[in-house]
Amino acid sequence: MMKMMMISSGGTALQTLRLAPSLCKPPSLQTLTRYRHGLFRGPPLLPSLLRAVSSPALQPSSSGVEDEKVVVAKPQWKAAIDFKWIRENKDLVAGNIRNRNSSANLDLVLELYEKYLGLQKEVERLRAERNAVANKMKGKLEPSVRQAFVEEGKNLKEALVALEEDLVQLTDRLQQEAQSIPNITHPDVPIGGEESSIVRKMVGCQPEFSFAVRDHLQIGKDLDLFDFDAASEVSGSKFYYLKNEAVLLEMGLINWALSEVTKKGFTPLITPEIVRSSVVEKCGFQPRGQNTQVYSIEGSDQCLIGTAEIPVGGIHMDSILPDSALPLKYVAFSHCFRTEAGAAGAATRGLYRVHQFSKVEMFIFCQPEDSNMYHEELIQIEEDLFTSLGLHFKTLDMATGDLGAPAYRKFDVEAWMPGLGRFGEISSASNCTDYQSRRLGIRFRPSLSDASPANSKKGKGSAAPTQFVHTLNATACAVPRMIVCLLENFQQEDGSVVIPEPLRPFMGGLQVLSPKF
Amino acid sequence: MRSISVFRRWQEVERLRAERNAVANKMKGKLEPSVRQAFVEEGKNLKEALVALEEDLVQLTDRLQQEAQSIPNITHPDVPIGGEESSIVRKMVGCQPEFSFAVRDHLQIGKDLDLFDFDAASEVSGSKFYYLKNEAVLLEMGLINWALSEVTKKGFTPLITPEIVRSSVVEKCGFQPRGQNTQVYSIEGSDQCLIGTAEIPVGGIHMDSILPDSALPLKYVAFSHCFRTEAGAAGAATRGLYRVHQFSKVEMFIFCQPEDSNMYHEELIQIEEDLFTSLGLHFKTLDMATGDLGAPAYRKFDVEAWMPGLGRFGEISSASNCTDYQSRRLGIRFRPSLSDASPANSKKGKGSAAPTQFVHTLNATACAVPRMIVCLLENFQQEDGSVVIPEPLRPFMGGLQVLSPKF
Numbered sequence: 001m002m003k004m005m006m007i008s009s010g011g012t013a014l015q016t017l018r019l020a021p022s023l024c025k026p027p028s029l030q031t032l033t034r035y036r037h038g039l040f041r042g043p044p045l046l047p048s049l050l051r052a053v054s055s056p057a058l059q060p061s062s063s064g065v066e067d068e069k070v071v072v073a074k075p076q077w078k079a080a081i082d083f084k085w086i087r088e089n090k091d092l093v094a095g096n097i098r099n100r101n102s103s104a105n106l107d108l109v110l111e112l113y114e115k116y117l118g119l120q121k122e123v124e125r126l127r128a129e130r131n132a133v134a135n136k137m138k139g140k141l142e143p144s145v146r147q148a149f150v151e152e153g154k155n156l157k158e159a160l161v162a163l164e165e166d167l168v169q170l171t172d173r174l175q176q177e178a179q180s181i182p183n184i185t186h187p188d189v190p191i192g193g194e195e196s197s198i199v200r201k202m203v204g205c206q207p208e209f210s211f212a213v214r215d216h217l218q219i220g221k222d223l224d225l226f227d228f229d230a231a232s233e234v235s236g237s238k239f240y241y242l243k244n245e246a247v248l249l250e251m252g253l254i255n256w257a258l259s260e261v262t263k264k265g266f267t268p269l270i271t272p273e274i275v276r277s278s279v280v281e282k283c284g285f286q287p288r289g290q291n292t293q294v295y296s297i298e299g300s301d302q303c304l305i306g307t308a309e310i311p312v313g314g315i316h317m318d319s320i321l322p323d324s325a326l327p328l329k330y331v332a333f334s335h336c337f338r339t340e341a342g343a344a345g346a347a348t349r350g351l352y353r354v355h356q357f358s359k360v361e362m363f364i365f366c367q368p369e370d371s372n373m374y375h376e377e378l379i380q381i382e383e384d385l386f387t388s389l390g391l392h393f394k395t396l397d398m399a400t401g402d403l404g405a406p407a408y409r410k411f412d413v414e415a416w417m418p419g420l421g422r423f424g425e426i427s428s429a430s431n432c433t434d435y436q437s438r439r440l441g442i443r444f445r446p447s448l449s450d451a452s453p454a455n456s457k458k459g460k461g462s463a464a465p466t467q468f469v470h471t472l473n474a475t476a477c478a479v480p481r482m483i484v485c486l487l488e489n490f491q492q493e494d495g496s497v498v499i500p501e502p503l504r505p506f507m508g509g510l511q512v513l514s515p516k517f
Numbered sequence: 518m519r520s521i522s523v524f525r526r527w528q529e530v531e532r533l534r535a536e537r538n539a540v541a542n543k544m545k546g547k548l549e550p551s552v553r554q555a556f557v558e559e560g561k562n563l564k565e566a567l568v569a570l571e572e573d574l575v576q577l578t579d580r581l582q583q584e585a586q587s588i589p590n591i592t593h594p595d596v597p598i599g600g601e602e603s604s605i606v607r608k609m610v611g612c613q614p615e616f617s618f619a620v621r622d623h624l625q626i627g628k629d630l631d632l633f634d635f636d637a638a639s640e641v642s643g644s645k646f647y648y649l650k651n652e653a654v655l656l657e658m659g660l661i662n663w664a665l666s667e668v669t670k671k672g673f674t675p676l677i678t679p680e681i682v683r684s685s686v687v688e689k690c691g692f693q694p695r696g697q698n699t700q701v702y703s704i705e706g707s708d709q710c711l712i713g714t715a716e717i718p719v720g721g722i723h724m725d726s727i728l729p730d731s732a733l734p735l736k737y738v739a740f741s742h743c744f745r746t747e748a749g750a751a752g753a754a755t756r757g758l759y760r761v762h763q764f765s766k767v768e769m770f771i772f773c774q775p776e777d778s779n780m781y782h783e784e785l786i787q788i789e790e791d792l793f794t795s796l797g798l799h800f801k802t803l804d805m806a807t808g809d810l811g812a813p814a815y816r817k818f819d820v821e822a823w824m825p826g827l828g829r830f831g832e833i834s835s836a837s838n839c840t841d842y843q844s845r846r847l848g849i850r851f852r853p854s855l856s857d858a859s860p861a862n863s864k865k866g867k868g869s870a871a872p873t874q875f876v877h878t879l880n881a882t883a884c885a886v887p888r889m890i891v892c893l894l895e896n897f898q899q900e901d902g903s904v905v906i907p908e909p910l911r912p913f914m915g916g917l918q919v920l921s922p923k924f
Binding site: 248317 | 651704
């Protein structure tokens with residue numbers, strides 16, 4: 001019993017800390033009401049504000065939705081959202097939200113934005129008045145006149161403080177709502193659900209087998225390549241040990257992918273796998289959502305990465321890059337961790353869906369006008385890699401219903417997996433345009449004059465206004481799914497597996513995985 | 518004393534059980550109603566007393582376990598007694614390199630060669646995180662591939678392991694996931710942790726098993742990333758790659774018969790010394806004193822390599838013989854062969870009559886990548902800022918011979 005107490009007390013205390021914020025009722029609704037009264041009544045401001053605070057909150061029609069949607073914590077960071085553009089293109093944005101089945105509330109965002117503009121004007125007006133009063137008090141004045149000015153100044157200051165508070169809360173609320181508006185969509189992207197995705201390219205054809213095809217689990221068992229059972233005891237389901245030649249296979253795939261992509265001018269990286277949760281959010285993921293894919297570290301604001309896209313995107317956060325530095329192309333190796341919560345029912349067998357895996361990821365920072373071109377470049381690299389291994393696959397232009405919030409356009413590659421009896425996703429290439437960079441704060445300064453070649457954080461210099469870079473990410477090699485492909489496609493009747501030629505130099509020259517008798 | 522009171526409690530429980538059974542037996546067959554009733558009463562009293570005592574017994578046993586688990590492993594008789602300063606140098610290899618120029622540390626070399634980024638990692642992740650860039654990526658991959666290759670050639674089975682494990686497995690290996698200043702990261706909302714070393718998932722591979730005698734020794738070489746909080750390491754050397762939260766490591770692990778563990782300990786340290794000698798490092802092997810052994814270790818050899826930038830020796834590996842400390846916790850036994858035992862692993866299987874024994878476990882670092890990178894950069898730096906790659910690594914780095922500054 002003592003043992004149990006020791007272990008549970010620590011855990012419970014931390015759990016409670018985490019839950020606390022959601023138990024607090026946000027004051028934002030009250031504050032909005034207070035402001036509204038003030039705005040409509042005009043000067044003098046103070047008495048109206050006092051009255052409004054004690055009156056029951058007004059409930060305009062949109063507030064019903066507000067009540068349900070008001071979630072909690074003040075955003076820890078701000079996305080540089082272009083509200084003006086959204087307002088000017090609201091039909092486009094609304095249509096996009098519909099096509100993507102997004103739950104973003106555009107009407108609310110626009111409403112909050114209007115309020116924000118009005119409140120900002122009001123704050124500025126009050127500031128101007130206060131300055132005017134302060135100016136009037138310079139020089140000689142009758143004591144009674146001075147006293148009146150002092151009073152007025154004090155009233156204005158109080159009103160200002162209250163309004164500025166309102167402004168902060170409104171800004172936070174606006175951020176929170178606006179952050180969930182998904183990226184706009186490339187005009188060529190098909191509209192609809194998964195079934196609407198279009199096949200851009202088909203490479204190879206289904207291999208024919210003169211014997212009964214085995215799936216990768218069976219092959220792995222025969223060749224003593226995996227241990228799922230022991231991993232289940234040690235770690236839990238969807239974990240695994242790779243053994244013997246499977247270790248060579250994983251190392252070979254990683255080394256090969258890094259080598260091939262580096263040859264194309266990408267800078268190789270090995271990244272942290274623990275990152276601050278704010279960075280995860282800025283990349284467009286939701287670490288604390290229900291059914292989150294993200295593992296969090298107990299007692300800290302850190303998470304495990306689900307993809308190297310996150311630490312690579314973060315490498316240049318809060319920076320202004322010189323024009324001449326772009327494009328920046330990285331190829332990054334990392335382990336990836338995913339909870340796979342909510343994946344019940346989906347294909348989960350063996351290596352197809354696991355909690356931990358190795359991945360080589362490509363990432364590009366570029367000028368806005370170039371991102372479509374680099375998207376094509378990335379998918380071409382992927383297709384070349386998979387073709388060179390002899391895989392049969394198709395490239396899909398994913399439909400709007402299947403795009404993640406950050407993606408302007410997404411190409412998925414699905415490879416034929418004989419053991420599974422269907423195509424399975426082995427890679428994804430997304431053009432995120434400025435969605436991530438507006439959140440990560442990554443800008444560049446177009447060169448109008450000689451800019452310094454070194455990176456500078458928030459540097460000053462030439463007069464050209466900064467713009468947000470575009471970011472793209474693409475899977476060069478997700479190891480477990482590649483292992484599934486290789487084992488299932490290149491299996492021989494006698495149980496051996498032929499290693500594709502390009503991999504052999506990276507596997508010490510090994511040509512075949514043979515059964516041991 | 519506690520174990521005696523557990524024993525007495527257990528004796529008491531057995532006595533009451535016997536009494537209760539006796540009463541139950543007396544009630545079989547025909548009896549006068551009043552006699553039967555008396556027996557029923559007695560049986561009921563005994564049962565209540567028994568329930569209370571059995572509860573006591575459970576709590577006492579738990580308490581005993583808890584206290585006893587913190588008793589450290591016994592110690593090899595040759596191990597020096599005392600603190601860190603009492604450790605003995607078993608072997609010294611090579612000598613301090615001489616430089617005709619001002620020696621740079623690995624951080625400076627890394628800066629000049631554009632190999633690391635600690636600043637960006639500090640923003641993205643926190644202090645003691647880093648990105649490896651350019652040739653440093655080749656260096657890490659080269660070191661891992663080389664170490665795996667070399668040790669596999671010596672008959673070890675290569676493994677890639679999970680890096681998330683149940684906290685109970687961490688404890689069974691002798692670590693304390695929830696202690697103060699714990700080195701272990703825990704996953705929120707679960708009983709899982711991140712591993713600080715592949716020793717943990719490899720030890721766990723055979724937990725709760727009875728291995729056939731013929732299967733031993735089982736030798737594994739495992740590659741994994743390792744995660745350590747480094748809480749409580751303030752003041753210790755922390756600069757650059759020397760102390761980080763995440764790193765790659767190739768680890769050797771052996772399960773063997775008890776009488777062989779000393780021999781395999783010597784084998785493991787020999788492998789390590791061969792590896793480091795082949796790279797041209799200057800190092801010393803230490804027989805660690807009693808004050809510096811972890812609870813599981815019967816004996817521990819540490820290798821410290823000369824790091825010119827640091828200006829002293831720094832630990833690059835550790836080889837421990839844990840005898841049966843971990844196996845008693847992980848439940849790993851073997852059945853000495855008196856008859857033909859089945860060659861397959863069996864969990865708690867029955868079979869031949871020989872009683873099972875606990876295996877001995879050993880673990881040893883083949884290559885801890887960041888510290889090796891520190892060694893290579895600092896020892897093989899040239900005046901012009903370049904770094905010469907030791908020969909054995911070159912085939913694993915696409916033939917690269919030198920890391921050169923880019924002008």
